[in-house]
Each structure stands twice: as C-alpha cells, then as structure tokens.
Amino acid sequence: xxxxxxxxxxxxxxxxxxxxxxxxxxxxxxxxxxxxxxxxxxxxxxxxxxxxxxxxxxxxxxxxxxxxxxxxxxxxxxxxxxxxxxxxxxxxxxxxxxxxxxxxxxxxxxxxxxxxxxxxxxxxxxxxxxxxxxxxxxxxxxxxxxxxxxxxxx
Amino acid sequence: xxxxxxxxxxxxxxxxxxxxxxxxxxxxxxxxxxxxxxxxxxxxxxxxxxxxxxxxxxxxxxxxxxxxxxxxxxxxxxxxxxxxxxxxxxxxxxxxxxxxxxxxxxxxxxxxxxxxxxxxxxxxxxxxxxxxxxxxxxxxxxxxxxxxxxxxxx
DNA sequence: CAACGATATTTGTATGTGCAAACAATATTT
DNA sequence: AAATATTGTTTGCACATACAAATATCGTTG
Numbered sequence: 001x002x003x004x005x006x007x008x009x010x011x012x013x014x015x016x017x018x019x020x021x022x023x024x025x026x027x028x029x030x031x032x033x034x035x036x037x038x039x040x041x042x043x044x045x046x047x048x049x050x051x052x053x054x055x056x057x058x059x060x061x062x063x064x065x066x067x068x069x070x071x072x073x074x075x076x077x078x079x080x081x082x083x084x085x086x087x088x089x090x091x092x093x094x095x096x097x098x099x100x101x102x103x104x105x106x107x108x109x110x111x112x113x114x115x116x117x118x119x120x121x122x123x124x125x126x127x128x129x130x131x132x133x134x135x136x137x138x139x140x141x142x143x144x145x146x147x148x149x150x151x152x153x154x
Numbered sequence: 155x156x157x158x159x160x161x162x163x164x165x166x167x168x169x170x171x172x173x174x175x176x177x178x179x180x181x182x183x184x185x186x187x188x189x190x191x192x193x194x195x196x197x198x199x200x201x202x203x204x205x206x207x208x209x210x211x212x213x214x215x216x217x218x219x220x221x222x223x224x225x226x227x228x229x230x231x232x233x234x235x236x237x238x239x240x241x242x243x244x245x246x247x248x249x250x251x252x253x254x255x256x257x258x259x260x261x262x263x264x265x266x267x268x269x270x271x272x273x274x275x276x277x278x279x280x281x282x283x284x285x286x287x288x289x290x291x292x293x294x295x296x297x298x299x300x301x302x303x304x305x306x307x308x
Numbered sequence: 309c310a311a312c313g314a315t316a317t318t319t320g321t322a323t324g325t326g327c328a329a330a331c332a333a334t335a336t337t338t
Numbered sequence: 339a340a341a342t343a344t345t346g347t348t349t350g351c352a353c354a355t356a357c358a359a360a361t362a363t364c365g366t367t368g
Contacts, residue, residue, distance in 0.1 A: 022281060022294040023191050023202050028227040029297050030184035031325085032304035037177050047354070048177050065317065073182040078355050080318055099316050099363035127176060131300050139300055140176045142293055146285050147183045185355085201324070220346060232325050234348055253333040253346050311368080319360075325353085335344070 036126050040119040044112065045089065048123075049074065049082055051116050054105070057092050058113040062102040073147075190280050194273040198266070199243065202277075203228065203236055205270050208259070211246050212267045216256040227301075 037048035044051070049072060056071055057063055065079045072079070083103060086092045091109035095102045105113070127136050191202035198205070203226060210225055211217055219233045226233070237257060240246045245263035249256045259267070281290050 021298065022290060023187050023277070024206065024227060025294060025297045025301050026180075026184045026187045029301045029304070030180045031227075032301055033177050033180050035326095036304075049354075052178065066315090073178060073185075074354090075356055076317065077319080077357080081354075084318095096317095099361095101317065123177070130303050132303075135296075135300065136176060139296055140179060142289075142296060143179045143183050144175065146289065146293055147179050147186055149284050149286075203324075218346080219348090228324095229326055230347065231327080231349080235324075238348095250347095253331095255347065309368105311366100313364105313366080315362100315364075317360105317362080320358090322357090323355085325355105327352090328350090330347100330349075332347080333345085335342100337342075338340090 033127070037123055040123050041116070044116065044119075046085075046116075050086055051119065053079075053082055054086060054091055054109060054113060054116055055120075057086075057103050058105045058110055061104045062095075064100050064102060066100075068103070187281070191277055194277050195270070198270065198273075200239075200270075203232075204240055205273065207233075207236055208240060208245055208263060208267060208270055209274075211240075211257050212259045212264055215258045216249075218254050218256060220254075222257070 034048060037051070041048055041051045046054075052072060053068060056068060060067075065076055065083065068074075068083075069076045069079045074082075083092065083094065086109075087094060090106055091112065092103050092105055095104060124136075131139065188202060191205075195202055195205045200208075206226060207222060210222060214221075219230055219237065222228075222237075223230045223233045228236075237246065237248065240263075241248060244260055245266065246257050246259055249258065278290075285293065
C-alpha cells in the first residue's frame with residue numbers, strides 16, 4: 001500500500017481495502033508473471049497459453065478441447081481460439097471425430113516442443129531469481145489452494 | 155495439479171512444471187477473484203477497475219492519470235480507456251491543465267460512491283467465506299510481496 | 309426408431325489490457 | 339532565445355479471454 005491508499009483506508013473500512021488490495025495485487029501479479037512468460041515465448045510468436053497448450057498436445061496427441069479447457073483452466077471458446085492460432089502456425093492440426101475434435105501435433109510442432117520446454121525452464125529460473133526459490137513454491141501452493149477454493153461451488 | 159499434469163511432470167522437469175503452474179494458477183486466481191468482483195460491480199456497469207478508480211477520484215478530486223496509473227498498477231493507456239468509460243457514464247469529468255489532465259467526480263459520481271464501497275465490502279466478505287479470513291490476509295501479503303519484487307528492476 | 313435432452317465445439321461479439329506511436333506541453337541545454 | 343530532451347496523455351492496433359448463441363453429434367427415453 002502506498003501513502004495514498006493508506007489515506008483512503010482510513011476513510012473507508014480497512015476490510016474492504018484488503019479485498020481491493022487482493023483483487024488488484026492478484027491481477028498485478030498475474031500480469032507481471034505473464035510478462036516474463038511472454039518475453040520468453042514471444043520469440044515463437046506465442047503467449048504462455050500457446051506454449052503450454054503445445055506441450056500438452058505433444059504429450060497427449062489426440063487431446064480434445066474439453067480436456068485442454070480443464071487443464072489450462074480456460075473456457076472452451078478460448079481453447080478454440082488458441083488452437084486456431086497454433087494451427088495457423090502449423091504446430092498442430094485438428095481432426096473431427098464425431099462431435100469431438102482431436103488435436104495432434106505436426107512434425108513442426110514436435111520439433112519445436114523441446115525449445116518451448118527450455119523456455120519454460122528459463123521462466124522458472126527468472127521467477128526464482130526475483131521471488132526466491134522457496135517463495136515460488138510457497139506462493140504457488142497458496143495460490144493453487146485459493147484458486148481451488150474459489151473454483152468450488154459456493 | 156490433476157492427474158494429467160502429474161503425468162506430464164514426470165516426463166519433463168518438475169522445476170519447469172512449477173513455473174508453468176505458478177503462471178497458470180496466478181492467472182486462474184486473478185480470473186476467479188475478478189469474477190467475484192465483476193459480479194458485484196456489474197450492476198453498475200463497471201468492472202473492478204472502474205469501481206476502484208471511481209473511489210480514488212472521489213477521495214482525491216483532481217487526480218491525474220499518471221497517479222491513477224501508479225495506484226491501480228495499470229498502463230497510462232489503460233487508465234485513459236477506463237476514465238473514458240467512467241466519463242461516458244457521467245461519473246467523472248476531465249479537465250485539461252497544461253500537459254496534465256485532472257479528473258474530478260461529478261455529482262452522480264459522488265452520489266454513487268458509497269454504494270461502490272458497500273460492494274467492496276461484500277466482495278471482501280465473499281473472499282473470506284471462500285478462502286478463509288486469515289488466508290486472505292496471508293495470501294494478499296505474499297502476493298503483494300511477490301508483485302513488488304517483480305516490479306523492481308532485474 | 310423418432311424425438312428430445314445432454315454434451316462438444318465453434319462463432320459472434322464485447323472487454324480489459326498493453327505496446328508503440330503520435331501529440332502536447334514543460335524542462336533543460338547550448 | 340532557440341533547439342532539444344523529457345514528461346504526460348491519448349490514439350491505433352492487437353490480443354487473450356469470456357459469454358451467449360448457434361451447430362453438430364451423441365445418448366436416452368417414449
């Protein structure tokens with residue numbers, strides 16, 4: 001909290017400021033972390049979601065959008081858009097099977113996946129440098145816990 | 155981590171999976187928290203950023219975009235867009251002063267601000283219900299710390 | 309087996325956000 | 339005092355994401 005925020009906190013309830021703070025810092029953290037990711041994956045013309053998605057497709061050829069939606073914590077429609085982009089870059093291809101869609105890596109996709117993995121490693125190193133290795137684990141665990149709690153029915 | 159992710163983790167380096175996990179869960183958390191906020195502020199046709207911005211403008215009439223950018227952890231261009239929307243809703247007005255722009259609340263803006271504050275309270279209550287009161291504080295502190303660390307020059 | 313409900317995916321539309329460039333005004337240097 | 343650099347704000351463009359509606363297919367029930 002900066003001095004301005006503290007001043008505001010005195011006028012209103014501290015409790016609500018905390019919520020505001022959590023909301024903002026959670027988004028700010030996500031943006032800051034994403035920035036590091038995008039910096040690494042930008043050279044492939046990807047964002048972190050594409051990068052993770054490609055790894056999943058290589059690891060599980062024939063994976064469906066629904067499964068990806070679950071794994072990536074993203075809406076099916078978002079998955080479609082991400083797959084489109086990856087398809088346009090010739091890293092994956094789609095195959096219709098009934099009402100489902102199976103997603104397979106192309107040769108190019110398989111070829112580039114190791115580089116993507118290396119980029120993930122670099123991202124990890126950079127997090128640790130900035131946040132501290134133990135903090136990364138703690139933070140991740142706490143965030144995962146909170147996210148799970150929020151994901152459950154209220 | 156679900157069973158699929160665990161399987162993947164065994165194939166690649168665990169370390170890099172942790173980074174992936176942090177990146178994703180940070181974004182997932184931000185989305186989940188934002189969803190609660192938007193639910194409360196949606197009735198005003200606002201997102202949480204508008205809501206917080208309006209509170210800041212009421213608290214500090216004549217605040218500039220730069221200052222808001224600092225407080226809200228958002229890019230100046232984003233601030234411009236948010237102010238435009240708030241202006242269009244007649245909650246704030248802009249006044250040019252040299253190269254700066256001063257933002258003032260309108261009467262409507264001042265009138266609605268208490269309702270917004272109440273919405274912030276409700277958001278806080280809902281967080282506590284789901285995540286747990288003590289966890290909210292811990293999580294917020296840890297996130298703020300990490301965000302600050304990431305904001306500093308590397 | 310035909311009809312209807314459930315599930316999987318895609319498309320249309322909208323939004324918050326950021327980057328880079330364009331302005332506009334102030335500050336600094338020569 | 340003129341030229342140049344710096345600072346503050348806005349605009350153009352792009353992107354990840356979500357929601358709601360439209361399709362398409364599958365499963366189930368009458």
